[in-house]
Amino acid sequence: MGLAILVTCWNFYNSSLSAIGLTWKDNDKVEEKERTPSVTVMIPARNEERVLERLMERLLQQQYDRSLYDIMVLESNSVDRTIDVCRKYEQNYNNVRCVHLNRPGKSAALNEGLKMTKSDIIAIFDADTVPRLDVISSAVSQFKDDRIAAVQGKLIPLNVRDSIIARFAALEELFYEYSIAGRAKLGFFVPLEGTCMFIRRKALEEAGGWNERVLTEDLDLSLRLTAMGYRIAYSPSVIAWREVTVSLKSLILQRLRWYRGHLEFSLRGITVVPSLKLLDGVLIILTPVFMAMNLVNYSIVFVLPHEAILTVGTALGLSSLVSLLVALVIAKRHLIGVPYTLFSYVYMQLVVLLHLTAILMEITRRPRTWVKTERTGTIGEIG
Numbered sequence: 001m002g003l004a005i006l007v008t009c010w011n012f013y014n015s016s017l018s019a020i021g022l023t024w025k026d027n028d029k030v031e032e033k034e035r036t037p038s039v040t041v042m043i044p045a046r047n048e049e050r051v052l053e054r055l056m057e058r059l060l061q062q063q064y065d066r067s068l069y070d071i072m073v074l075e076s077n078s079v080d081r082t083i084d085v086c087r088k089y090e091q092n093y094n095n096v097r098c099v100h101l102n103r104p105g106k107s108a109a110l111n112e113g114l115k116m117t118k119s120d121i122i123a124i125f126d127a128d129t130v131p132r133l134d135v136i137s138s139a140v141s142q143f144k145d146d147r148i149a150a151v152q153g154k155l156i157p158l159n160v161r162d163s164i165i166a167r168f169a170a171l172e173e174l175f176y177e178y179s180i181a182g183r184a185k186l187g188f189f190v191p192l193e194g195t196c197m198f199i200r201r202k203a204l205e206e207a208g209g210w211n212e213r214v215l216t217e218d219l220d221l222s223l224r225l226t227a228m229g230y231r232i233a234y235s236p237s238v239i240a241w242r243e244v245t246v247s248l249k250s251l252i253l254q255r256l257r258w259y260r261g262h263l264e265f266s267l268r269g270i271t272v273v274p275s276l277k278l279l280d281g282v283l284i285i286l287t288p289v290f291m292a293m294n295l296v297n298y299s300i301v302f303v304l305p306h307e308a309i310l311t312v313g314t315a316l317g318l319s320s321l322v323s324l325l326v327a328l329v330i331a332k333r334h335l336i337g338v339p340y341t342l343f344s345y346v347y348m349q350l351v352v353l354l355h356l357t358a359i360l361m362e363i364t365r366r367p368r369t370w371v372k373t374e375r376t377g378t379i380g381e382i383g
Contacts, residue, residue: 003293005315010283010290012319014179017188018326021181022333026154026236037120037143039069039136039198044109048127049080050377051243055127056089056096064136070095072117074109077102106194107210107217114201114209122204126195128375130158131240139198139238149203149230150222152180153196153238159376160336162246167340168347169244169251174330184234189226189281194218196240203230215368216261223265223281229273245373252354254373259288259358291355 041059045052052073059071073086075098086098099116101109114122121140125131132138135153142151155177157170184190192199197218207224210217222232245251262285283290327341 007290007293008315008319011294012315012322013283015319015322015326017182017186018175018178018330019182019322020185021178021183022326022329024181024185024236026239036065036068037140038118039064039121039123039140040113040117040119041069041071041123041125041136042110042113043071043073043125043127044076044106044113045073045078045082045086045127046076047078047080048082048375049078049085051128051375052082052085054377055125055129055131056085058131058133059125060089060093060096061133062131062136063134064140066095069136070097070117070119072097072099072113074099074101074113076100076104076109105212107212107214110217111209111212114204117201120201121198122201123198124195125240126242128158128243128373129155129195129240130242131196132238135196135238135240138235142198142233142235142238143200147229147231148200148233149207149225149228150192150197150199150232151238152190152192152232152234153198153240154181154234154236155193155196156239156241157244157334158241159243159246160334162376164340165248165251166244166246167336168344170334171327171330171336171340171344172347172351173244174334174336175327178326178330180234181236183280187277189222189277189284190232190234191222191281191284192218192232195242196238198238203228211265214261214264215257216264219261219284220265223278223285226275226278226281227273229275243375246376247374250374255351255354256358256361259291259355260362260368262286262288263359263362288355288358291352292359294352295356 043052043055056071062069073096075083075086083098083100086096089096090098099113101112103109103112110124121143123136123139139151139153142148155173157166157173160167160170180190180193203225207221207228211220214220225232245254265285324341327344328338330336331338331341
């Protein structure tokens with residue numbers, strides 16, 4: 001009974017955070033800073049021919065002094081025309097640089113890029129991201145004091161109607177996105193999401209850069225920065241769109257990497273500053289454990305007495321109702337389709353099984369393999 005109540009409370013906690021995040025409007029004002037910082041935009045790219053040009057066009061049209069920002073494409077072992085696309089922009093714009101690397105992995109590419117820049121702020125964009133034209137100026141304005149080490153922007157799915165899988169994947173990702181907004185609004189732990197994120201270079205170097213031994217380097221970095229006493233800000237006015245996976249195979253491979261990555265982090269060499277914010281971060285790390293423990297709720301009818309079933313069932317029903325209401329609002333707001341929220345229960349069973357699989361893969365020390373998610377190059381509803 002104790003485990004069932006614990007899992008139900010965790011589900012209710014995250015659903016409530018998402019509900020709070022849904023109330024946060026995009027009304028942040030861009031404040032002029034006394035000194036406008038320099039920015040290096042890093043784009044780790046491998047076989048991104050389909051989407052790189054789309055991102056480059058958006059970055060070159062940014063409403064920010066072009067003499068104060070540069071774009072560094074970190075291309076690694078591509079077998080398509082990624083490097084050719086990059087070279088075209090490098091020849092036409094003096095603030096674009098193409099760097100060919102032989103080292104595999106996003107973390108390794110970013111660490112190499114970090115060695116090549118002295119800019120105040122490092123911005124990271126995955127190649128499938130489509131940033132709003134004011135994203136740099138909006139993000140820079142959030143660095144209001146020296147304890148803010150990073151700013152995470154709001155990520156919105158770009159291609160929710162490409163397939164049924166894309167709709168369910170978008171619903172899951174938006175549920176998490178709004179939970180981050182809720183956490184930020186309450187002053188809790190804010191995780192970096194790997195794209196549309198801006199990091200103060202000095203804090204990044206102090207944290208030792210990106211951890212090349214984990215699958216989700218962004219979450220690992222978030223924990224280290226928080227453990228050091230820094231703040232990570234979140235702003236709903238720093239907006240970018242990104243693709244969600246459209247096929248079941250791609251979804252499974254991507255989610256297994258994400259979920260397993262939650263279990264891989266290191267605070268080695270970091271002076272930890274204990275806080276409730278860091279404790280909230282630990283709850284995110286334990287997401288695969290709590291999700292797998294949802295299997296406990298399926299067995300309560302068989303193992304608990306009638307009185308206990310009534311208590312747990314009431315709590316579980318309330319938690320499920322809040323989750324459903326949040327999902328309905330998200331589906332309507334982002335044009336996913338309200339009927340898909342009713343079938344999302346089936347999808348969540350797949351998610352639970354994938355979390356359990358990720359735990360087993362980590363326990364059995366299965367080889368860590370990073371599988372690139374296929375891009376579609378979809379042009380969706382963006383502003």
